[in-house]
Amino acid sequence: MSAVIWWLTLTLIAVSSAVIDGCLPSDRAALLAFRAALREPYLGIFNTWTGSDCCHWYGVSCDPKTYRVDEINLAGESDDLIFRQAHRSGYMTGNISHAICRLKYLSSITITDWKGITGDIPRCISSLPFLQILDLTGNRISSPIPGNIGRLRWLTFLSLADNLIYGRIPPSITKLTNLMHLDLRQNQLSGRIPRQFGQLKMLSRALLSHNRLAGWIPHSISEIYRLADFDLSSNQLSGPIPDWLGKMEVLSTLNLDGNKISGTIPGSLLNSRILNLNLSRNALNGNIPDSFGPRSYFITLDLSYNNLEGTIPKSLASAGYIGSMDVSHNHIRGQIPPGSPFDHL
Numbered sequence: 001m002s003a004v005i006w007w008l009t010l011t012l013i014a015v016s017s018a019v020i021d022g023c024l025p026s027d028r029a030a031l032l033a034f035r036a037a038l039r040e041p042y043l044g045i046f047n048t049w050t051g052s053d054c055c056h057w058y059g060v061s062c063d064p065k066t067y068r069v070d071e072i073n074l075a076g077e078s079d080d081l082i083f084r085q086a087h088r089s090g091y092m093t094g095n096i097s098h099a100i101c102r103l104k105y106l107s108s109i110t111i112t113d114w115k116g117i118t119g120d121i122p123r124c125i126s127s128l129p130f131l132q133i134l135d136l137t138g139n140r141i142s143s144p145i146p147g148n149i150g151r152l153r154w155l156t157f158l159s160l161a162d163n164l165i166y167g168r169i170p171p172s173i174t175k176l177t178n179l180m181h182l183d184l185r186q187n188q189l190s191g192r193i194p195r196q197f198g199q200l201k202m203l204s205r206a207l208l209s210h211n212r213l214a215g216w217i218p219h220s221i222s223e224i225y226r227l228a229d230f231d232l233s234s235n236q237l238s239g240p241i242p243d244w245l246g247k248m249e250v251l252s253t254l255n256l257d258g259n260k261i262s263g264t265i266p267g268s269l270l271n272s273r274i275l276n277l278n279l280s281r282n283a284l285n286g287n288i289p290d291s292f293g294p295r296s297y298f299i300t301l302d303l304s305y306n307n308l309e310g311t312i313p314k315s316l317a318s319a320g321y322i323g324s325m326d327v328s329h330n331h332i333r334g335q336i337p338p339g340s341p342f343d344h345l
């Protein structure tokens with residue numbers, strides 16, 4: 001009898017320790033190699049990265065069934081207890097080691113707002129077969145976007161914003177057909193927006209502002225039916241504003257300010273679903289189209305710093321709502337017509 005109990009106890013210990021030591025030695029070794037290229041001097045977040053159970057290390061998660069590492073979540077601005085006790089946000093130097101690519105079951109990588117992480121985006125990251133989230137916002141990473149990024153077919157969220165990323169937006173990015181959120185703001189990207197950008201059919205936010213992108217706005221974007229937030233401001237884009245931008249079903253924020261966009265404002269834009277429209281600081285000319293209507297509902301409408309001329313169109317009085325409007329620094333004459341859209345101004 002006692003032998004049976006012994007045996008049961010031993011079996012239970014064996015089973016439970018297999019669960020507790022869930023993390024695979026190879027995953028653990030990859031994490032330690034990843035850690036070795038980073039230095040976090042103030043908060044000591046890597047102090048928990050000891051012992052065999054890497055699934056319980058700070059910022060590491062494992063799949064509950066397979067015990068494989070599936071998430072790295074290290075955010076330098078966090079409301080985590082460690083940060084609150086230290087009364088400061090994070091600072092980390094070093095680089096993102098290629099060892100991260102040995103964690104084949106990663107679905108989410110978040111390494112954000114550490115301000116001091118340099119080096120490149122490991123090219124091998126494109127070979128992680130299950131990656132859905134890649135967020136490296138707010139570091140000092142200086143490399144091109146990996147040319148084969150399009151291999152990440154499950155990717156839904158890609159943010160490299162606020163780094164020193166340079167080079168072109170690789171055409172293969174248009175193969176990310178599950179991508180919903182793309183944020184490349186505040187980098188040094190140059191060249192054109194890929195012609196086939198519109199293949200990103202699931203995209204609802206495309207934020208490309210504060211780069212050095214040039215050329216025209218590709219026509220294919222008219223096919224991104226879910227696009228709600230489109231920010232191209234502070235680039236070097238040229239050409240006219242396409243008429244179809246005013247016909248997009250759910251587009252609510254359109255920022256084209258701070259480019260070299262020329263031509264006239266398409267009438268469709270002023271009678272669209274857009275709530276926030278910024279066309280400031282371009283080279284737009286001609287009259288403001290007389291195409292406002294009851295559907296025009298602008299929280300902000302900024303047409304300042306262009307070469308617009310003529311008078312304020314009469315139809316403006318029929319707009320559904322104008323929260324704020326700026327037409328300063330143009331050559332516009334006349335008065336804003338009285339009417340209900342402005343009663344609150």
Ligand SMILES: *[C@@H]1O[C@H](CO)[C@@H](O)[C@H](O)[C@H]1NC(C)=O
Nearest residue numbers: 036037038094095118119120
């Ligand atoms: C990344 O960091 C490691 C460890 O500090 C260093 O040996 C390596 O040269 C760095 N690589 C790059 C590309 O900066």
Ligand SMILES: *[C@@H]1O[C@H](CO)[C@@H](O)[C@H](O)[C@H]1NC(C)=O
Nearest residue numbers: 257258278280281300301302
């Ligand atoms: C429009 O963009 C300009 C910069 O290009 C900015 O100064 C201005 O505040 C923006 N307008 C609104 C209403 O946000």
